Amino acid sequence: MSDFPTRETVSSGIEGLDEILRGGLPASNLYILQGAPGSGKTTAALQFLRAGVAKGERCIYVSLSQTEAELKAIAQSHGWSLDGIRIEELSASESVNGTADQTIFQTVELRLDETRKAIESAIEEHQPARLVYDSLLEIRLITGDSPRFRRELIAFKAFLAQRNVVALLLDTQTQENDRSGEEVDGIAHGVIRFDKSLEEYGAVRRRVEISKMRGVPIADGYHDMAIREGEGVVVFPRILAGAAVGPSKPHLIKSGVETLDEMFGGGQEAGTTTLVIGQAGTGKSTMASLYATAALKRGESVALFLFEERIETFFRRSEGLGMDLRQFHADGQLIISDFNPNEISPGEFGQIVQKAVSGEKVRVVVIDSFTGYLNSLPHRDKAVRDIQSLLKYLARAGVLTILIVAQHGLLGQNVGIDVDVSFLGDTVLLLRIAEHEGRLRRSISVVKKRHGPHDLDVRELFIQSSGVTVVSYNPIPEA
Numbered sequence: 272m273s274d275f276p277t278r279e280t281v282s283s284g285i286e287g288l289d290e291i292l293r294g295g296l297p298a299s300n301l302y303i304l305q306g307a308p309g310s311g312k313t314t315a316a317l318q319f320l321r322a323g324v325a326k327g328e329r330c331i332y333v334s335l336s337q338t339e340a341e342l343k344a345i346a347q348s349h350g351w352s353l354d355g356i357r358i359e360e361l362s363a364s365e366s367v368n369g370t371a372d373q374t375i376f377q378t379v380e381l382r383l384d385e386t387r388k389a390i391e392s393a394i395e396e397h398q399p400a401r402l403v404y405d406s407l408l409e410i411r412l413i414t415g416d417s418p419r420f421r422r423e424l425i426a427f428k429a430f431l432a433q434r435n436v437v438a439l440l441l442d443t444q445t446q447e448n449d450r451s452g453e454e455v456d457g458i459a460h461g462v463i464r465f466d467k468s469l470e471e472y473g474a475v476r477r478r479v480e481i482s483k484m485r486g487v488p489i490a491d492g493y494h495d496m497a498i499r500e501g502e503g504v505v506v507f508p509r510i511l512a513g514a515a516v517g518p519s520k521p522h523l524i525k526s527g528v529e530t531l532d533e534m535f536g537g538g539q540e541a542g543t544t545t546l547v548i549g550q551a552g553t554g555k556s557t558m559a560s561l562y563a564t565a566a567l568k569r570g571e572s573v574a575l576f577l578f579e580e581r582i583e584t585f586f587r588r589s590e591g592l593g594m595d596l597r598q599f600h601a602d603g604q605l606i607i608s609d610f611n612p613n614e615i616s617p618g619e620f621g622q623i624v625q626k627a628v629s630g631e632k633v634r635v636v637v638i639d640s641f642t643g644y645l646n647s648l649p650h651r652d653k654a655v656r657d658i659q660s661l662l663k664y665l666a667r668a669g670v671l672t673i674l675i676v677a678q679h680g681l682l683g684q685n686v687g688i689d690v691d692v693s694f695l696g697d698t699v700l701l702l703r704i705a706e707h708e709g710r711l712r713r714s715i716s717v718v719k720k721r722h723g724p725h726d727l728d729v730r731e732l733f734i735q736s737s738g739v740t741v742v743s744y745n746p747i748p749e750a
Contacts, residue, residue, distance in 0.1 A: 287506030495618025549702030
């Protein structure tokens with residue numbers, strides 16, 4: 272149970288962000304949403320107001336930088352309606368009440384006064400529960416110096432507090448004015464930052480950071496996010512291992528091949544991770560299909576995440592070995608997802624896996640291949656840390672996780688990953704292939720098992736249309 276008292280919150284309109292905030296934004300406060308142009312601030316602001324409209328609250332969007340037509344275009348791109356949201360389209364560079372007709376250049380004080388009065392008048396008239404102010408950049412440019420800007424912001428905060436308005440102020444960060452929000456961080460109750468970066472290849476990477484949130488035990492650091500058509504801003508909180516709840520009593524998960532189970536001392540333990548390492552053609556994916564088939568036949572659910580082959584290819588390969596899994600998939604017992612390179616972030620992948628495990632009684636998770644997953648990411652060393660958190664979550668959920676790890680080249684000896692992943696596996700299953708008398712022979716051995724006994728013998732692996740067989744290995748005689 273949390274030591275923090277129950278507090279009143281309002282939804283941000285973004286489910287993943289509310290999860291990071293432990294329920295939502297603390298009520299009746301002022302918040303800053305910072306980010307570069309195109310990082311998703313306006314879309315998130317519309318989601319914030321739409322969440323208020325859904326609760327029957329009055330909402331107002333005060334825009335100094337975008338027209339009402341532009342806001343409606345953004346909403347329409349997601350299939351949203353702005354009904355219930357009042358849009359106040361103002362100008363911080365011209366007189367609101369016609370004073371600009373009398374002079375070409377207005378003084379800073381006059382422009383600030385007119386802008387302030389127009390905003391306060393709109394708030395007094397509409398009496399909103401939620402407000403979006405877009406953006407602080409225009410006010411910062413008018414004031415020209417930080418002390419004056421701070422005084423304006425403090426006065427506006429007091430005005431909103433007296434009326435119990437939850438306000439989200441957008442602050443566009445550019446290369447010219449990017450000072451990490453140093454003049455507003457101390458004034459706002461919370462500061463949310465959207466980060467947008469372009470890698471050398473692939474899609475734009477988006478992240479969110481809660482750099483400040485008073486009274487909330489947030490998860491520090493970056494969380495992956497994306498902008499999706501029809502959904503808007505989607506946030507993927509980092510996996511927390513402690514959130515998983517699995518079977519209290521560990522049990523053995525069998526493969527359906529008795530001699531293979533004997534190598535693991537009777538079977539593999541639930542809540543552990545197995546690395547299946549081998550060259551091309553040694554049967555790595557077949558091992559995954561074997562455990563998946565056995566679990567499905569026991570009535571358990573299985574989740575497979577494919578990074579190198581299509582779902583149809585997986586089905587056909589399994590059927591070639593006598594394992595027909597299509598009906599399990601049609602019934603929803605087998606969950607399969609395939610991914611294209613560079614289209615998914617570690618945070619989103621973690622959320623997909625977590626949802627599959629928490630929503631279904633999944634007992635076996637397969638990632639095929641882990642090499643393909645890492646190769647699709649720009650920062651593989653960081654991705655390994657992310658996957659470690661995910662594996663801890665799966666372990667606490669009582670899931671057997673199988674990671675397929677390829678090796679360099681057809682007959683190479685080095686693991687095809689330039690970062691160390693050996694510490695991830697509780698168990699390591701090593702597959703080999705060698706030529707003898709004009710025939711390729713596959714071998715299988717358990718080189719590591721943290722929990723319980725295991726067989727140290729090297730055995731021969733046969734993969735045929737009739738199924739998978741493991742027998743005592745007759746070594747190739749020396750020349």
